[in-house]
Amino acid sequence: MYNSLKVERAILDITQEELAQHIGVSRQTINSIEKNRYVPSTVLALRISALFKKTVNEIFVLDDSDA
Amino acid sequence: MNIKNILAHEEKDLKKLENLKLLPNRVKTIGINLLILSVILLFAGKFLFTEYHTVRLVIKNLILISLLLISVSRNKIEDERTLRLRVQSYAFAFITGVLYAMVQPFAILLVESIMQSELATLVELSVFQVLIFMLLVQISYFNFTMRHR
Numbered sequence: 001m002y003n004s005l006k007v008e009r010a011i012l013d014i015t016q017e018e019l020a021q022h023i024g025v026s027r028q029t030i031n032s033i034e035k036n037r038y039v040p041s042t043v044l045a046l047r048i049s050a051l052f053k054k055t056v057n058e059i060f061v062l063d064d065s066d067a
Numbered sequence: 068m069n070i071k072n073i074l075a076h077e078e079k080d081l082k083k084l085e086n087l088k089l090l091p092n093r094v095k096t097i098g099i100n101l102l103i104l105s106v107i108l109l110f111a112g113k114f115l116f117t118e119y120h121t122v123r124l125v126i127k128n129l130i131l132i133s134l135l136l137i138s139v140s141r142n143k144i145e146d147e148r149t150l151r152l153r154v155q156s157y158a159f160a161f162i163t164g165v166l167y168a169m170v171q172p173f174a175i176l177l178v179e180s181i182m183q184s185e186l187a188t189l190v191e192l193s194v195f196q197v198l199i200f201m202l203l204v205q206i207s208y209f210n211f212t213m214r215h216r
Contacts, residue, residue, distance in 0.1 A: 028213065037216050038148050048093040 006034045019037045023047045041056045089141040098136030105129040127195050134202040150210075152212045159204035168197050 009019055016030040023044065028058075032038035042050065049056045068187075109126050116122040142149050176189050 020144075025146040026142075026149065029146055029148040032148060032216060041147055044147060 001039055001060060001062055001066055003033065003034055005030070005048065007061060008054070008059060010033075012052065017052070019048075022051055089145070090139055092141050094138040096134050098133045098140065099135065101129060101133035105133055131195065131198055131202070134199065134206065137196065137211075138202055140206055149213070152209060152216065156205045156209035156212065160201045161209050162179055163204050164197055164201035167200050168192055171196075 020027045020030045
Protein backbone atom coordinates (compact mmCIF):
# COMPACT_ATOMS: atom_id res chain seq x y z
CA MET A 1 0.00 0.00 0.00
CA TYR A 2 1.24 3.47 -0.78
CA ASN A 3 -0.19 6.85 0.09
CA SER A 4 -0.20 10.47 -1.01
CA LEU A 5 -0.04 11.89 2.48
CA LYS A 6 3.08 13.95 1.79
CA VAL A 7 1.46 15.50 -1.30
CA GLU A 8 -1.77 16.26 0.57
CA ARG A 9 0.22 17.79 3.38
CA ALA A 10 2.12 19.96 0.91
CA ILE A 11 -1.16 21.15 -0.65
CA LEU A 12 -2.44 22.28 2.75
CA ASP A 13 1.06 23.57 3.59
CA ILE A 14 1.23 21.94 7.00
CA THR A 15 4.19 20.25 8.67
CA GLN A 16 4.29 16.67 9.96
CA GLU A 17 4.15 18.07 13.49
CA GLU A 18 1.01 20.12 12.74
CA LEU A 19 -0.71 17.17 11.08
CA ALA A 20 0.24 14.94 14.01
CA GLN A 21 -1.27 17.41 16.49
CA HIS A 22 -4.48 17.67 14.44
CA ILE A 23 -5.12 13.93 14.45
CA GLY A 24 -3.65 13.16 17.87
CA VAL A 25 -0.60 11.03 17.06
CA SER A 26 3.17 11.54 17.24
CA ARG A 27 5.23 13.16 14.46
CA GLN A 28 7.15 9.87 14.07
CA THR A 29 3.89 8.08 13.27
CA ILE A 30 3.15 10.54 10.44
CA ASN A 31 6.72 10.10 9.18
CA SER A 32 6.38 6.31 9.24
CA ILE A 33 3.07 6.45 7.35
CA GLU A 34 4.55 8.78 4.70
CA LYS A 35 7.49 6.42 4.20
CA ASN A 36 5.10 3.43 3.93
CA ARG A 37 6.68 1.76 6.96
CA TYR A 38 3.47 1.83 8.99
CA VAL A 39 -0.08 1.13 7.81
CA PRO A 40 -2.52 3.16 9.93
CA SER A 41 -5.67 1.71 11.47
CA THR A 42 -9.02 2.36 9.78
CA VAL A 43 -9.84 4.96 12.42
CA LEU A 44 -6.60 6.87 11.85
CA ALA A 45 -6.93 6.63 8.04
CA LEU A 46 -10.47 8.05 8.30
CA ARG A 47 -9.28 10.86 10.57
CA ILE A 48 -6.55 11.74 8.06
CA SER A 49 -8.93 11.63 5.09
CA ALA A 50 -11.48 13.79 6.95
CA LEU A 51 -8.81 16.40 7.62
CA PHE A 52 -7.89 16.57 3.93
CA LYS A 53 -11.60 16.41 2.93
CA LYS A 54 -10.98 13.38 0.69
CA THR A 55 -11.97 9.73 0.76
CA VAL A 56 -9.61 7.16 2.26
CA ASN A 57 -9.13 5.58 -1.18
CA GLU A 58 -7.88 8.84 -2.60
CA ILE A 59 -5.07 9.00 -0.06
CA PHE A 60 -4.31 5.32 0.59
CA VAL A 61 -3.98 3.11 -2.47
CA LEU A 62 -3.43 -0.64 -2.69
CA ASP A 63 -0.54 -1.79 -4.90
CA ASP A 64 0.36 -5.16 -6.52
CA SER A 65 1.99 -6.50 -3.36
CA ASP A 66 -1.35 -6.26 -1.51
CA ALA A 67 -3.15 -8.46 -4.05
CA MET B 68 -20.64 -5.28 7.78
CA ASN B 69 -21.16 -1.55 7.43
CA ILE B 70 -18.56 1.13 8.11
CA LYS B 71 -19.90 1.89 11.59
CA ASN B 72 -19.42 -1.74 12.62
CA ILE B 73 -15.89 -1.80 11.21
CA LEU B 74 -15.02 1.39 13.08
CA ALA B 75 -16.59 0.15 16.32
CA HIS B 76 -14.66 -3.12 16.01
CA GLU B 77 -11.38 -1.34 15.39
CA GLU B 78 -11.95 1.18 18.21
CA LYS B 79 -12.56 -1.80 20.50
CA ASP B 80 -9.25 -3.40 19.42
CA LEU B 81 -7.38 -0.14 20.03
CA LYS B 82 -9.04 0.25 23.43
CA LYS B 83 -7.86 -3.26 24.33
CA LEU B 84 -4.29 -2.21 23.50
CA GLU B 85 -4.71 0.99 25.52
CA ASN B 86 -5.70 -1.15 28.48
CA LEU B 87 -2.02 -1.89 28.95
CA LYS B 88 -1.69 0.01 32.20
CA LEU B 89 1.44 2.06 31.72
CA LEU B 90 3.04 4.36 34.26
CA PRO B 91 3.39 8.11 33.59
CA ASN B 92 6.28 9.37 31.44
CA ARG B 93 8.13 10.91 34.41
CA VAL B 94 8.61 7.38 35.83
CA LYS B 95 11.00 6.71 32.92
CA THR B 96 13.33 9.49 34.18
CA ILE B 97 13.17 8.02 37.69
CA GLY B 98 14.00 4.58 36.24
CA ILE B 99 16.99 5.91 34.26
CA ASN B 100 18.38 7.74 37.32
CA LEU B 101 17.87 4.66 39.50
CA LEU B 102 19.61 2.49 36.88
CA ILE B 103 22.64 4.82 36.75
CA LEU B 104 22.83 4.87 40.55
CA SER B 105 22.51 1.06 40.77
CA VAL B 106 25.25 0.46 38.17
CA ILE B 107 27.58 2.88 40.00
CA LEU B 108 26.82 1.11 43.30
CA LEU B 109 27.42 -2.29 41.68
CA PHE B 110 30.96 -1.32 40.73
CA ALA B 111 31.76 0.93 43.71
CA GLY B 112 30.03 -1.36 46.25
CA LYS B 113 33.14 -3.48 46.84
CA PHE B 114 34.91 -0.49 48.33
CA LEU B 115 31.90 1.02 50.12
CA PHE B 116 30.24 -1.93 51.88
CA THR B 117 31.64 -4.66 54.10
CA GLU B 118 28.65 -6.99 53.52
CA TYR B 119 29.08 -6.74 49.77
CA HIS B 120 27.36 -10.05 48.89
CA THR B 121 24.11 -9.00 50.57
CA VAL B 122 24.27 -5.50 49.12
CA ARG B 123 24.97 -6.94 45.68
CA LEU B 124 21.68 -8.84 45.77
CA VAL B 125 19.82 -5.63 46.66
CA ILE B 126 21.61 -3.73 43.88
CA LYS B 127 20.72 -6.46 41.37
CA ASN B 128 17.07 -6.12 42.36
CA LEU B 129 17.36 -2.33 42.04
CA ILE B 130 18.67 -2.79 38.48
CA LEU B 131 15.70 -5.02 37.65
CA ILE B 132 13.23 -2.54 39.16
CA SER B 133 14.76 0.40 37.30
CA LEU B 134 14.66 -1.49 33.97
CA LEU B 135 11.06 -2.49 34.65
CA LEU B 136 10.14 1.14 35.37
CA ILE B 137 11.72 2.22 32.07
CA SER B 138 9.94 -0.62 30.27
CA VAL B 139 6.43 0.06 31.57
CA SER B 140 6.40 3.86 31.48
CA ARG B 141 4.57 5.76 28.77
CA ASN B 142 6.20 7.72 25.97
CA LYS B 143 5.46 11.46 25.79
CA ILE B 144 2.93 10.73 23.03
CA GLU B 145 1.41 7.26 23.20
CA ASP B 146 -0.50 6.43 20.02
CA GLU B 147 -1.57 3.29 18.14
CA ARG B 148 1.84 2.81 16.50
CA THR B 149 3.63 3.12 19.84
CA LEU B 150 1.30 0.55 21.41
CA ARG B 151 1.77 -1.85 18.50
CA LEU B 152 5.56 -1.56 18.67
CA ARG B 153 5.40 -2.01 22.44
CA VAL B 154 3.45 -5.25 22.13
CA GLN B 155 5.85 -6.46 19.39
CA SER B 156 8.85 -5.66 21.58
CA TYR B 157 7.45 -7.71 24.50
CA ALA B 158 6.82 -10.66 22.18
CA PHE B 159 10.33 -10.36 20.70
CA ALA B 160 11.90 -10.10 24.17
CA PHE B 161 10.02 -13.17 25.39
CA ILE B 162 11.06 -15.32 22.42
CA THR B 163 14.71 -14.21 22.51
CA GLY B 164 14.71 -14.69 26.30
CA VAL B 165 13.64 -18.32 25.94
CA LEU B 166 16.24 -18.91 23.19
CA TYR B 167 18.90 -17.21 25.34
CA ALA B 168 18.07 -19.41 28.33
CA MET B 169 18.34 -22.53 26.14
CA VAL B 170 21.49 -21.67 24.20
CA GLN B 171 23.63 -19.62 26.61
CA PRO B 172 24.68 -22.45 29.02
CA PHE B 173 25.84 -24.55 26.07
CA ALA B 174 27.65 -21.57 24.53
CA ILE B 175 29.53 -21.06 27.82
CA LEU B 176 30.33 -24.79 27.99
CA LEU B 177 31.65 -24.71 24.44
CA VAL B 178 33.84 -21.68 25.09
CA GLU B 179 35.11 -23.13 28.38
CA SER B 180 35.89 -26.49 26.80
CA ILE B 181 37.90 -24.75 24.09
CA MET B 182 39.74 -22.55 26.61
CA GLN B 183 40.30 -25.03 29.45
CA SER B 184 38.85 -28.44 28.68
CA GLU B 185 39.20 -29.98 32.21
CA LEU B 186 37.17 -27.32 34.03
CA ALA B 187 34.27 -27.15 31.57
CA THR B 188 30.88 -27.64 33.29
CA LEU B 189 27.29 -26.95 32.32
CA VAL B 190 26.15 -23.99 34.47
CA GLU B 191 22.46 -23.05 34.78
CA LEU B 192 21.44 -19.47 34.13
CA SER B 193 20.20 -17.41 37.06
CA VAL B 194 16.74 -15.81 37.05
CA PHE B 195 18.43 -12.40 37.24
CA GLN B 196 20.42 -13.06 34.03
CA VAL B 197 17.33 -14.11 32.06
CA LEU B 198 15.16 -11.26 33.34
CA ILE B 199 17.78 -8.58 32.76
CA PHE B 200 18.40 -9.96 29.26
CA MET B 201 14.67 -9.87 28.44
CA LEU B 202 14.20 -6.35 29.80
CA LEU B 203 17.25 -5.06 27.96
CA VAL B 204 16.09 -6.68 24.70
CA GLN B 205 12.57 -5.24 25.13
CA ILE B 206 13.80 -1.70 25.83
CA SER B 207 16.39 -1.78 23.02
CA TYR B 208 13.99 -3.30 20.47
CA PHE B 209 11.24 -0.83 21.35
CA ASN B 210 13.50 2.23 21.15
CA PHE B 211 15.15 1.00 17.93
CA THR B 212 11.83 0.37 16.17
CA MET B 213 10.42 3.68 17.44
CA ARG B 214 13.23 5.48 15.63
CA HIS B 215 13.64 3.33 12.53
CA ARG B 216 10.22 1.89 11.76
